[in-house]
Amino acid sequence: MGDIKRQKMDTGNPLEGLTPRAVSAKQVDGVMEGTNNPFNGQEFTSQYKSILQGRKQLPVFNQMQEFYDIFNKNQMMVMIGETGSGKTTQIPQYVAYSDFAHTKGKMIACTQPRRVAAMSVAKRVADEMDVSLGEQVGYSIRFEDLTTPGTTFLKYMTDGMLLREAMNDNTLSRYSTIILDEAHERTLATDILMGLLKEIVPRRPDLKLVVMSATLDALKFQNYFNNAPLLKVPGRTFPVETYYTEEPETDYVESAIRTVLMIHQAEDPGDILVFLTGSEEIEDACRKIKLEGDELERNYKGAVGPLLVVPLYSSLPPQQQTRIFNDAPEPRQPGGAPGRKVVVSTNIAETSLTIDGIVYVVDPGFSKQKVYNPRIRVESLLPTPISKASAQQRAGRAGRTRPGKCFRLYTENDFVSQLQEQTYPEILRCNLANTVLELKKLGINDLVHFDYMDPPAPETVMRALELLNYLGAFDDEGNLTPLGAIMAEFPLDPQLAKMLIVSPEFKCSNEILSLAAMLSVPNVFLRPESQRKEADDAKAQFTHPDGDHLTLLNVFHAFKANNGDGNWAWNNYLSHRALISADNVRLQLKRTMERFNLDLISTAFEDKHYYTNIRKAVVCGYFMQAAHREGAKGNTYLTIKDQQVVSLHPSTGLDTSPEFVVYNEFALTTKNFLRTVSAVKPEWLLSLGGEYFNLRTFQDGPLKRALMHAAEKRAGKKDDKKKRGGK
DNA sequence: GAGCACTGC
Secondary structure: OHHHHHHHHHHOOOOOOOOOOOOOHHHHHHHHOOOEOOOOOOEOOHHHHHHHHHHOOOHHHHHHHHHHHHHHHOOEEEEEEOOOOOHHHHHHHHHHHHHOHHHOOOEEEEEEOOHHHHHHHHHHHHHHOOOOEOOOEEEEEOOEEEOOOOOOOEEEEEHHHHHHHHHHOOOOOOEEEEEEOOHHHOOHHHHHHHHHHHHHHHHOOOOEEEEEEOOOOHHHHHHHOOOOOEEEEOOOOOOEEEEEOOOOOOOHHHHHHHHHHHHHHHOOOOEEEEEOOOHHHHHHHHHHHHHHHHHHHHHOOOOOOOEEEEEEOOOOOHHHHHHHHOOOOOOOOOOOOOOEEEEEEOOHHHHOOOOOOEEEEEEOOEEEEEEEEOOOOEEEEEEEEOOHHHHHHHHHOOOOOOOEEEEEOOOHHHHHHOOOOOOOOHHHOOOOHHHHHHHHHOOOOOOOOOOOOOOOOHHHHHHHHHHHHHOOOEOOOOOEOHHHHHHHHOOOOHHHHHHHHHHHHHOOHHHHHHHHHHHOOOOOEOOOHHHHHHHHHHHHOOOOOOEHHHHHHHHHHHHHHOOOOHHHHHHOOEOHHHHHHHHHHHHHHHHHHHHOOOOOOOOOOOOOOHHHHHHHHHHHHHOOOEEEEOOOOOOEEEEOOOOOEEEEOOOOOOOOOOOEEEEEEEEEOOOEEEEEEEEOOHHHHHHHOHHHHOHHHOOOOHHHHHHHHHHHHHHHHHHHHHHHHHO
C-alpha cells in the first residue's frame, strides 16, 4: 500500500497527501513550486514560474499561513486588505488549494461589483495558475459566461450575477466557498448577498464565506457576521501628502482650476487628476484650464510647459476615453519645461478606472449621488459632499507609481468634523421595488425583519410593496404571485417586466421587447452643444406624435433596418454604443420570454391598432406613473395621486399637450420634469390600472371628474356592445 | 424649452 501511495505522489497529483481544509502554507508553497500543475496535470510553464516569483512579493503572501489558520477553522471570516495587497488575485487561489473544490464538483466564487474587474482579474488569475481562461478559471457576467461546467472551479463574477443564481438555487449549492470582494463598496447586490449568506451559512455547514473589504471599518463587518475572525493585510502604495485650504471655497470649480494651474507652475513633473461632479462641469473646466494654461505658456516662454487636458466620464465615447492613457506632451523645445497631463474626471476615476502616472490629485470634495424620496417616489441625483473614505480613496490615486500630493479644496476642520465616515450604502439611497421583488423570489418572506447590515427606511420598503401589489406581483397578503415569480426572472424594473409579460395579450410582444430594451440603456439621442439644431432635426424624423415610447421604437426599427450601421447612427445623432447595447439586451429578454413560453407576436404594421396596442401595453406597466394636465391647455401637469406639479421635458416629441400621459422617468433638475412620455386615454388607465384607479380612492376635483366621465363613456360603449351583441 | 455620478441583472 505504502509503495502505491508513494508512486502516486511521484507521478500523480501533487495535491495527494494534503487534507482538504487542513492544508498549511508550507504544503501549498511546495505544490506551487512543484513541477506539475495539480489542476490540469500538465507541467508548469516557465511563464508560470516567473509570475510566481512576483506573486511571492505581494504583502498577502507573507500571511498565507495566517489565512489558513483562520480559514480552515472557521466558516466565516473577514479580510481587510488595502490597495496593492494582492487579496483579489491571491486569496481565491489559496482557497482553491484548501477547498479541493475541483474534486467535489463544487466551485469557488469571487464576486466583484464591476464587470471589467471580474473579466480582467479572471484573466490574470488564469495566467497565474497556468490554465486557460474559461477552463479551470473563468468568469461570469451579464451577456457572457466564460466557464466550463464540470471543469471550472474558480469563478470570478459580478455580485449581481451571483444574486441571480441564488434566485434559482436558494442555498447556492454549487459553491464550496463564496468570497465577497470589495464589500466596502456596499453595492445593492453585495448588501443583499451578505444578508442572504448570513441566512444560508447555518443551513450549509460545508459552505465557507470570506468577506473582503478595503476599509478600516472591519468591526462593522465582523459584528454583522457573528464576530467572525479578522485577517488584516497591509497595502502597498506610496505615501501621499495631503494639503487643505485655509478657508472654505465658495466656487469649487474655479478653485480646482486655480489649483491645477498652481501645480503646473510650481510642482515637479507628474500628471494631475481632478475630481468634478458631472460632464458639463468637466467640459467647462477643461476648456478653461486649456485656455489659461496656453496663456501661461506664452507668458513664461520656456519656463512653463504645455498642458494636455483630458475629460473623463462614462458617457464619453470609448475612443475619447482612451485619451486618458496618452502621455504628457513633450517640452516645446529641447530643454524646455516638461509638459503635463491633466485628467478632469467624475467619480469613475475613484474606483472603476486606474490611470498610471498620476502624482497630484485635486479633490473639491463633491460627487453626484443618488437620493430617493419615498414620499413622492422620486429618485434624483444631487451633488453631495463625499465621505472620508471616499476622500482617502481619491488621495490614494496620487500614490500608485510614486509618492504624490493631494490638494483638498476644503479645510482640515471640515474634513474632520463635517464629512461622514463612509458613503451611505446604496440600499439607503434608492428605490427598492426591484430589490424587494428579488428578495421574495429568494425566499425571504419577512422583508421587514430581514437581517440587513443597514436596514432601509420602512417607508421605502412600503412603497416597493405597494407598487408590486398594484402590478400584481404580490397578492394582498404580500405573497409572490405566479406573475411576480416570472417578473423577477427578467433583468428589468418591475414596471418594464410587467409591460413585457402582458404584451402578448396586446399582440405586440416583439415591439415591447424592443421598447423595453431601449428603455434599459442610456439615452440614445446625442445632442452636441455646437449642433443642437441638426441633432433635433435628425430626431424629428423618428418622432411619433403620440409619444416618446413610440419614437424610441421607431429609432430601434430604423437602426435594425439599417443593419445596425454605425455611420447611419452617427449621421442621425444617435449613440451607436447605446443602440448596440439595446440590441443585446433585447436578445437576452427574448430568451427569457421563450423560457416562459410567452408568445413573440406582432400585428401587421398597417393594422390601425398597431401603435395603440403598444401604448396599452405600456399602460399595464406604467399606470402608476401617470399625470393629468392642469387646466385646458399648456405644459403643466399634476402627477396622479401624489399631486406633484410637473412639466413635460423639453426633449419630448409630444406637442399636443394631451390630457393624460404616462411617463418613464420623473427627473428633478431645474424643475420637475417628466421624461419619455406618451399620450394615453383615461379609459385605458381605468381598465388596465386595476385597483390603483378605483375611483372611490380619488379626491373630488378635475381629475376625478375627467376619470368619471371616461368611466361613463366606457360603460356606455359596453352597453352598446351588449345591445349589438345581444341581437 | 433642457441635461446625463457610477454600477449591476
